[in-house]
Amino acid sequence: MTDASAPARRAAARPDTLRLLLNNTLATAGLAIFALIVLIALAAPLLSLPDPDATAPVDRLLRPLADGHLLGTDALGRDILSRLIWGTRVSLLVGISATLIAAFFGSLIGLVAGYAGGRVDTLLMRGIDMVMAFPYILLALAIVAALGPGLLNALYAIAVVNIPFFARNIRGIALGLSRREFVDAARLSGKSNAQILFLEVLPNVLPVIIITMSTTIGWMILETAGLSFLGLGAQPPQADLGSMLGEGRKILFTAPHVSIIPGLMIFALVMSINLLGDGVRDVLDPRLKSGALTRPVARTAVAKGNMPDDVAPRRDAILDVRDLKTEFRFGGEVFKAVGGVDLHVGRGECLGIVGESGSGKSVSAMSIMGLVPTPPGRIAGGIALLDGENLFTATDERIRQLRGSAVSHVFQDPLSTLHPLFTVGAQLIEAIQAHRPLTKAQARAKAADLLKLVRIPNPAERLKSYPHELSGGMRQRICIAMALANDTKVIIADEPTTALDVTVQAQVLALLDALRREKNTGVLFITHDFGVVSAICDRVAVMYAGKFVETGTTEDVLKAPAHPYTAKLIDCVPVLGQPERRLDAIEGRPPVVNNLPDGCAFAPRCPRAKDDCSEAPIPLTELGENRTVRCLHPLSAEAANG
Amino acid sequence: MSAYIAKRLLAAIPVLFGLTVIVFLIMAMIPGDPATAILGSYATPENVARLNRQLGLDKTLVEQYVIWLGNMLQGDFGRSYTLNRPVIDEVMERFSATLVLAGTSLLLCSVFGLIAGVVSAVRQFSFTDKIITFVVLIGISVPSFWLGLLLILVFAVNLRWFPASGMFAIYGGGDLPDLLYHLALPAVTLAVVATGVIARLTRTAMLEVLRQDFIRTARAKGVTENAVIYRHAFKAALVTVIPVIGIQAGFVLGGAVYIETVFQWPGIGSMLVKAISTRDLLLVQGGVLVVAAAYVLFNLAADVVQTLLDPRLR
Numbered sequence: 001m002t003d004a005s006a007p008a009r010r011a012a013a014r015p016d017t018l019r020l021l022l023n024n025t026l027a028t029a030g031l032a033i034f035a036l037i038v039l040i041a042l043a044a045p046l047l048s049l050p051d052p053d054a055t056a057p058v059d060r061l062l063r064p065l066a067d068g069h070l071l072g073t074d075a076l077g078r079d080i081l082s083r084l085i086w087g088t089r090v091s092l093l094v095g096i097s098a099t100l101i102a103a104f105f106g107s108l109i110g111l112v113a114g115y116a117g118g119r120v121d122t123l124l125m126r127g128i129d130m131v132m133a134f135p136y137i138l139l140a141l142a143i144v145a146a147l148g149p150g151l152l153n154a155l156y157a158i159a160v161v162n163i164p165f166f167a168r169n170i171r172g173i174a175l176g177l178s179r180r181e182f183v184d185a186a187r188l189s190g191k192s193n194a195q196i197l198f199l200e201v202l203p204n205v206l207p208v209i210i211i212t213m214s215t216t217i218g219w220m221i222l223e224t225a226g227l228s229f230l231g232l233g234a235q236p237p238q239a240d241l242g243s244m245l246g247e248g249r250k251i252l253f254t255a256p257h258v259s260i261i262p263g264l265m266i267f268a269l270v271m272s273i274n275l276l277g278d279g280v281r282d283v284l285d286p287r288l289k290s291g292a293l294t295r296p297v298a299r300t301a302v303a304k305g306n307m308p309d310d311v312a313p314r315r316d317a318i319l320d321v322r323d324l325k326t327e328f329r330f331g332g333e334v335f336k337a338v339g340g341v342d343l344h345v346g347r348g349e350c351l352g353i354v355g356e357s358g359s360g361k362s363v364s365a366m367s368i369m370g371l372v373p374t375p376p377g378r379i380a381g382g383i384a385l386l387d388g389e390n391l392f393t394a395t396d397e398r399i400r401q402l403r404g405s406a407v408s409h410v411f412q413d414p415l416s417t418l419h420p421l422f423t424v425g426a427q428l429i430e431a432i433q434a435h436r437p438l439t440k441a442q443a444r445a446k447a448a449d450l451l452k453l454v455r456i457p458n459p460a461e462r463l464k465s466y467p468h469e470l471s472g473g474m475r476q477r478i479c480i481a482m483a484l485a486n487d488t489k490v491i492i493a494d495e496p497t498t499a500l501d502v503t504v505q506a507q508v509l510a511l512l513d514a515l516r517r518e519k520n521t522g523v524l525f526i527t528h529d530f531g532v533v534s535a536i537c538d539r540v541a542v543m544y545a546g547k548f549v550e551t552g553t554t555e556d557v558l559k560a561p562a563h564p565y566t567a568k569l570i571d572c573v574p575v576l577g578q579p580e581r582r583l584d585a586i587e588g589r590p591p592v593v594n595n596l597p598d599g600c601a602f603a604p605r606c607p608r609a610k611d612d613c614s615e616a617p618i619p620l621t622e623l624g625e626n627r628t629v630r631c632l633h634p635l636s637a638e639a640a641n642g
Numbered sequence: 643m644s645a646y647i648a649k650r651l652l653a654a655i656p657v658l659f660g661l662t663v664i665v666f667l668i669m670a671m672i673p674g675d676p677a678t679a680i681l682g683s684y685a686t687p688e689n690v691a692r693l694n695r696q697l698g699l700d701k702t703l704v705e706q707y708v709i710w711l712g713n714m715l716q717g718d719f720g721r722s723y724t725l726n727r728p729v730i731d732e733v734m735e736r737f738s739a740t741l742v743l744a745g746t747s748l749l750l751c752s753v754f755g756l757i758a759g760v761v762s763a764v765r766q767f768s769f770t771d772k773i774i775t776f777v778v779l780i781g782i783s784v785p786s787f788w789l790g791l792l793l794i795l796v797f798a799v800n801l802r803w804f805p806a807s808g809m810f811a812i813y814g815g816g817d818l819p820d821l822l823y824h825l826a827l828p829a830v831t832l833a834v835v836a837t838g839v840i841a842r843l844t845r846t847a848m849l850e851v852l853r854q855d856f857i858r859t860a861r862a863k864g865v866t867e868n869a870v871i872y873r874h875a876f877k878a879a880l881v882t883v884i885p886v887i888g889i890q891a892g893f894v895l896g897g898a899v900y901i902e903t904v905f906q907w908p909g910i911g912s913m914l915v916k917a918i919s920t921r922d923l924l925l926v927q928g929g930v931l932v933v934a935a936a937y938v939l940f941n942l943a944a945d946v947v948q949t950l951l952d953p954r955l956r
Contacts, residue, residue, distance in 0.1 A: 026776075126660075129657075129660075130657070130660035130661070130663070130664055131664065133657050133660065133661055133934065133937070133938060134661065134664070134892070134930075134934050134937070135891075135892035135893070135895045135896040135933060135934060135937045136892055136893060136896045137893075137896030137897065137899055138895070138896050138899070138914075138930055138933055138934060138937075139664075139930075141899065141914055141915075141918065141926070141930065142665060142668050142669075142926065142927075142930045143668055144918060145668075145914075145917070145918040145923060145926040145930075146668045146669060146671055146672045146923075147671075147672075148921075149918065149919065218783065222785055225785060226785065226787060226900055229785075229787050229900065229903075230899065230900070230903055230915050231915070231919060232915070232918060232919070245785075245787070245788060245791075249791060249904070252791055252794065252795065253799060256791075256795055259788075259791055260788075260791070260792070260795075263785055263787075263788030263791065263792075264788075266785045266788065267783060267784050267785060267788065270783040270784075270785070271779070271780065271783035271784075274779060274782065274783045275779065278779065293846065293849045293850065294766065294849070295763060295764070295766045295848075295849050295852050295853075296852060296853065298861060298867045298870070369862065371858055371861060371862055373853070373858075400864050400865075400866060400867075401864060402864070403861065403862055403863065403864035404862060404863040404864030404865075405864055408862065408863075409859075409862040411855060411858070411859065411862075413855065416854070416855040416856065417855045417856055417858070417859045418856060418859065419856040419859070419860065419874055419878070420856070420878070420952070420953075420954055421877050421878060421881070421951060421952055421953065422877075430860075430863065430865060430869075431863045431864075431865075434863055434864045434865050434866075435864055466953040466954070468953070468954050469953075479859075482859075482863065485863075
């Protein structure tokens, strides 16, 4: 179990891009090496180097560190250090020129194709596809073959074969931009297409052009050097790094330094550019910033030391959670998604947790079996007892055994929660075999039984289907069948009907309700819809900003909601024949949980808020048996008082 | 499935057609008069005109292309004037050697790239991950032709473990062990860059997949973590990596030009380099077309494998 990840921590302070880049040691090293090489190459005329082309047959093939020749001499007695620096100049110049040419023409094609769209786009992109259908170097070779060997021709060849990279990248961006409002506005203001393209679209595309250049320039230096190495680029007496390497190759066995040294220079140059390019990409890639490229571990991390250990479990509860706290860490900021939740589910009982998205209801449910992704999630405190067994202190292997056997899950979108590349049969069989030593044939028979149980016709056939071949309702039935594979004690259902249309939703709810009664399974049901709650839940807990604000039996809460938020949620349920009720959504948005107010988190959106609501934390108070509310001015109290 | 493969094969025809157009246009933009180039500067005008007629150069570009394409469809790629033999014979002979080299490299880079990428993703931010990431960076930055020279120096000259050049021993060679013995260094050198690219992509693909809902489902089922990673995540990641392996086939086939030159492998790459310096353009044209067509077929194969893995694409 790892803690908050390194890149997430880096992104936290949000410094400017350059500082971020310099924080990346490797990128900084790359920048330093590249700058050094460029500086030396630029300063070549000032360095009082020996003439790189001056031959001296007497001094031929001197080893490095020879007198007056730091890196030795080549087969004609020319000073290698001097040739190296002058050759680097040529290689850099050629590589950069090729990049600029490719960037210019590629971006132009991409801009025009993306902006014009339609037939122009198709025509240009087909042409680009054709060029890309060639193996990269081969096309360059064909061009050099036609134009004849020579440094300039090699430059053109490498530039041409790189045009598609720019054209494709830029086209994608330009396509998106040309549909944006500011382009429409420019068009309405009477600007010509060329003006719009170069004054409005181009500036927005420029960063992408620069990024593409930074990722291709190393490549182009490498490839032009390669052509020279083959004798198809720089021709003597002109020399770049590649041709030096190519000449040295002939005397590899007798004087390896003549070829090793220029190769090392190409390597250093390309490596430094790639290091820098990776750094730039890391800084700019939003996926790295958001932690979307961080691998979640198998189980949510649990902070040690905040766990009450001697809790007597409620006798009537199969699942008993006390003071659950789950938080997310993005860099230095802590988001307290769940801020102390108590809940319990009895055998055959259904507890609903209701709230808007972002209220922490899903995180509460996913915390129980450690399915909140870590990083960035972490269980910061509390205890969860399953039949008296502490789930937060259990071993990873024990949790694996309990998952899918004692506690199973049904998730929201059955299309994304089922593996797209396995048949539903394979996935069901896997769920069965994960916990029972059955043969494949036995497990298959059991899987077919499960499909029958969830009222899927033609089970044996259906087992061979892939998820995308089934309807949404059918897929969710498969998920429910999977949850029932191993006589589970508790089903945690996280918005299982939200992705389904209303009639299918009713069927799935009825099925879930019947099955839990049949099998005496406890259900923890997460939803944002009070309509769904009334259909299936015995008791309900209303959640807001990581805390329960009201609990009670479904009947009581629906009849007389005590918390103003509960009342608002109930008002959101559409009623047949009263379409205007649906418009009564709750104004405002739920608060971000990294900086919650001391008092009631709902106060800013609450029509009944008074000054005292924001002063101090508000405790959960008992209204009656099995009925609590976290409000200083509850609705039902008012109703009771008159 | 076979219908799908047939459809993909049909779709490849316009691409192959496009390749011929591009190669034809490149060859047509050769500056100067090919007849003069072939006959040399002492050719008489009558000879030049006669050769032009022979080569069909007095016709329009479109006519020339149609004749040219028609000839090639019948297997007539012309005659190499330096080797004095039909281009198609030379190209096919050379291409089989390239296929052995490039195929081995593609296998190596797929296997090692996938392993490195998966290990790197599974142990993200660990020491192993950092080492792999750095080695991969070196791999994609190193000039392959230079790496080949280094390997020759170390493993052929100093250690004498492997031969420095050739495909078979001159005396008594020709069997499979001899081929593998000669293949080791060039195949490894050629595979290095592609291994790096595949490793990188696999790492990213694995990390992306491990965030998906269906991975959470697998964990919620109580499947072991190994099965989660190697069955559920790897299969899904493979779907994104396979097309890239197809693209790498192009880089491997192209990179063979360097490696064959360095190791004197008798393949199409070294043939092309020689043909370009001797201006044997028919040989260049034939070689480029055959390799490009092979690349299209490699990509086609990658498409088919991807479709076999992903039922949604069928």
